[in-house]
């Protein structure tokens with residue numbers, strides 16, 4: 001296997017502890033003022049930022065301007081770095097704009113006139129302009145990966161605007177999340193960035209972006225990709241995955257990621273939220289029976305904030321669980337791709353509306369949580385990032401009709417509620433039956449869709465082999481080959497069939513006796529199950 005490596009910076013925002021928030025925000029306010037003054041002063045010299053005379057943006061800025069406000073030389077360098085980055089970014093955009101300018105009839109307009117000076121609304125302070133975490137004159141940082149501890153000190157102004165000389169002694173301890181530790185071990189931590197987050201309701205807080213430079217696997221060229229893993233969002237299960245090779249042979253059995261009791265738990269949480277909302281509505285009505293200022297409004301007014309807090313707490317929990325699940329699904333898909341040596345993962349496009357009408361019926365409302373864009377979005381985000389690090393290609397396929405085409409012969413197929421209910425076609429049914437009299441393949445709709453999506457991926461690779469271009473065909477395109485099943489040639493063997501629980505008994509997936517490094521973590525009391533079905 002070819003493994004050429006590149007470097008890539010990854011950034012992990014860590015919310016600073018409360019004790020340092022006020023000082024950090026003050027520092028960001030002061031820096032933002034300097035950065036905005038600098039960008040404004042240099043705006044009409046934008047063209048000078050097109051050739052990058054130095055890796056560091058601050059060096060370029062320092063040659064052109066003196067600090068508009070003085071808070072220390074290293075502090076200025078960090079501010080100049082951010083101002084320089086903004087100006088370099090704008091200079092690049094201006095160049096691109098120059099390319100389309102001849103196409104515009106009124107070619108007289110200047111970029112600087114059209115484009116208002118970009119003013120930072122939320123503070124950003126990269127420490128890249130300082131002398132590093134040991135010698136820094138604006139920050140000090142040390143970390144102990146075994147103890148999961150990060151120690152920092154920031155030079156900030158106090159309430160009176162005084163920059164204390166003793167700032168190095170005011171160290172703050174923070175816990176490093178496992179994910180960050182994992183990356184920090186594999187790579188090299190760089191200078192962090194201090195950044196302000198402004199929430200929708202106007203509350204603001206400071207985070208420290210912990211930045212790690214890690215080696216990244218380069219993607220295999222299409223010529224060297226031989227197998228594709230296709231996955232689909234399920235009707236009954238969260239994710240179904242199948243593997244095919246370029247000759248249209250399906251390798252091994254499909255995998256079903258079954259979320260088991262998780263559905264019920266999310267459903268209960270949603271019901272709880274609904275009940276709380278109903279209570280709020282009742283109390284608001286009760287309160288509004290009396291005019292503003294009337295003491296009889298008070299009992300309702302006292303309880304309402306408590307209920308509203310409880311509702312947000314439930315939503316946060318609900319969303320955290322959904323995100324965890326998206327994360328888990330992404331890890332599972334990637335671990336399966338690794339086990340089958342698939343260098344391409346094909347998935348249903350996020351834009352597709354295929355899932356929109358799913359989950360109807362009595363429990364439909366509560367089942368819908370899994371089709372919501374949050375789980376899908378998180379799966380997509382995590383998968384994209386992890387595939388990128390692992391050198392695996394990720395291509396989103398056109399999902400249209402993938403649930404209504406036979407994976408074996410490519411004929412049109414209907415879906416039914418179950419194998420026993422074949423009298424009535426049900427477009428959202430979980431069972432798919434091929435209509436072609438010579439084939440009549442039937443099986444789980446999710447399984448069929450996952451094979452079809454893998455077939456789309458295989459067609460994409462074959463097309464790339466011959467033309468060098470990426471094209472996303474639809475399932476009815478003649479270039480998409482039917483898939484034959486050769487289960488016996490399975491490249492992957494898993495532990496005995498009583499898989500429920502076993503596979504992730506210790507939180508890890510086992511394949512062919514070796515332990516894959518992708519960890520399946522689950523914060524749920526009940527385990528998420530991976531089933532192997534034939």
Ligand SMILES: [Zn+2]
Pocket residue numbers: 406407408409410411434435436439440441
């Ligand atoms: Zn068929």
